[in-house]
Amino acid sequence: MSTLTFNSLTDALFLPAPAKGRPYREYPHLSTPEFKVRVYPPDAKGDIKRQYVMRYTSKTLDAAGEVTNKEFRPTLGLVGKPRTKGALDYDEAHAAAVATMREVRALRANPSALEESLTQSKRATVQDAWEMIELRSGKKRSATLKKEVTMYERYLKPLADRYLDELDKPFWDRFAKDLQLGRRLDPSSPLQKVQGKPLREATVQGIMTLAATLYSTAHLSERIPGKSPTWNPVRLTKKDILKKPQGRTHHIELKHLARVWRAADTLCASWARDQLYVFLLTGLRRALVAELQFSEVNFKKRCLVISPHKAGTKRRAEKLDEKSPNIELPVCETVLRILKARQEFAPDKNGPVWYSVTTPAGSDPANGPSVNRDTRSNWVHIHERALEGTRFTPHDCRRTFATVATVAKAELLGVSLLMLHSPVTVAQVMGIPDITLEYINTAKARVQMREASQAVEAYVLGLLNGSVAPPDDDPDVFPELNEAVGADSVD
Incomplete structure (x- = not known):
């Protein structure tokens, strides 16, 4: 079958949609085959x-700065009748394509001009920097990668062909303000903007952080010639335009902790009650507690045995290979009793700790036991009846753990290790080398963690039986733990 071509706007408007199941079909121009019309399937x-x-x-130059052949696939704009909103004029699009190909062929025919062009191409574009980031993303977690890819595709990809050194601070100032107002560049026509709902400040912060990473990554390969290695206009925009994220400081006040504990026992389903107790007595991040498996509990050694690759461990600063040893986290006797009691009636003795005793309609039993994941519908009763409407989250339990540890005078290093928080500042305060995965698994570290866990448990049990009086005002947590419980932590 002969390939359809086009040679006018009328031709382009009547090119047929692709066959069912194909994402799109491209048709070449009659005289400039590199110029094409891409046709998508009909929408609803x-x-x-x-x-x-x-x-x-x-x-061109690849991300490593080596000469390579590369296929370029720029999008010029939308096809539409004259005066159609957002449409690119046919003659303008064709002229741009002809000019591009004239330049490409001239470079192919002139080696010296090609060499000069390649030298010029050391200037990284947004797309170049993004490809460098992808090359360096091997150690990132899949959830982090997915979020970065989504942000790039949705907000930054329209800038793919722009050079980083020409996108200065005034540009990024406008870009950030547009995002705050819900305006973003149109992927189909980068010179135009699409109006949507205003973005949350945290979302804008994330997009701009990724944009700043484009610059720092390009600098590593010296792909922003003529600029200082510290030149990063996005960072200046973030400082001047964006609001500083509010640190999350809420926790369950210790004078209310015993009441919250009793309310959970009376008002919540057993799994939601037990999960709250485990959050409060371990200080672990939500992902680790919510996805806990019985296979990760060593009752004989009285500890959790967790892969360093698992979400919630935050071992991002270390270059871990697949054979990295598991992390052994001592837990207190109360937590062990809770886990042992749940395992006795578990449908899978090595499966999820927070199994459901019922199977939702429509689910396949062959996929294993159903898992309870969302505590909100249970904990809301505590919020309403024990705390007069004050809400708390799993991450607030982490802050509560740190507060209890501070009041109980638990050793800083043991607390930090239990929370899987290992900054350089803690190591410096304690006078030890960096807190690596190897250090966490030493006998000395396990003793420090167990003593800290027991100190927290003893204080909480003291609040429950009345032998310990809570302070009138809770103290600030160890300063070195602020990052572990602050705005940068993940619920």
Whole structure:
């Protein structure tokens, strides 16, 4: 079957949609085959989207700075009738494609000009920097990667062909303000903006952090010539335009902790009650507690045995291979009793700790036991009846653990290790080398963690039986633990 081509706007508007199941189909221009119209399947209303695109190969520099052949696939704009909102003029699109190919062919025919062009191409574009980030992303967790890819595709990809050194602070100031107002660049036509809902400040912070990383990554390969290695206009924009994230400081006040404990026993389902107790007595991040498996509990050694690769361990600063040893975290007797009691009636003795005793309608029993994951519908009763409407989250339990540890005078290093928080500041205060995975698994570290865990348990049990009086005002946690319980932590 002969390939359909186009040679006018009318031709482009009547190019057929792709066959069912295909994401799109591209049709070449009659005289400039690198110039194409990409046609997408009809949407729910039957409308067909068409774009002017190009597809050509040229020599360039890869992320490592080596000369390579690369296929370029820039999007020029939307196909549409004259005066259609957002449409690119056909003659303008065709002229841009012809000019591009004229330049590409001239470079192919002139080696010296090509060499000069490659020298110029050391200037990193946004896309170049993104590819460098992807090359360096091997140790990142899948959830982090997925979030970064989504942010790039949705907000930064329209800038793919722009050079980083030409995107200065005034540009990023406007970019950040537009995001706050819900305006973002149109992927189909980067010179235009799409209006949506205003973004949350935290979302804008995340996008701008990724944009700043583009610059710092390009600097590592010396791909921003003529600029200082510290030049990063996005960081200046973040400082001047964006609000500093509010640190999360809420915790369950110790004078209310015994009442919260009793309320959980009376008002919550047993799994939600037990999960609250484990949060309060371990200080672990939500992901580790919520996804805990019986196979990760060593009752004989009285500890949790957790892979350093598991979400919630935060071992991001270390270069871990697949054979890295598991982390052994001592836990107190109260936690062990809770876990042992739950295991007795568990449908899978090595499976999820927070199993459900019922199977939701429509679920397949072959997929294993159902798991309880969301404590909110249970804990809301505590909020309403024990705390007069004051809410708390799993991460607030982590802050509560740190507060109890501070009041109980538990050793800083043991507390930090239990919370899987290992900053350089703690190591410096304690006068030891960096807190590495190897250090956590030493006999000395296990003793320090067990003593800290027992100190927290003893204080909580003292509050429950009345032998310990809570302070009128809770003290600040160890300063070195602020990062572990602050705005940068993950619930």
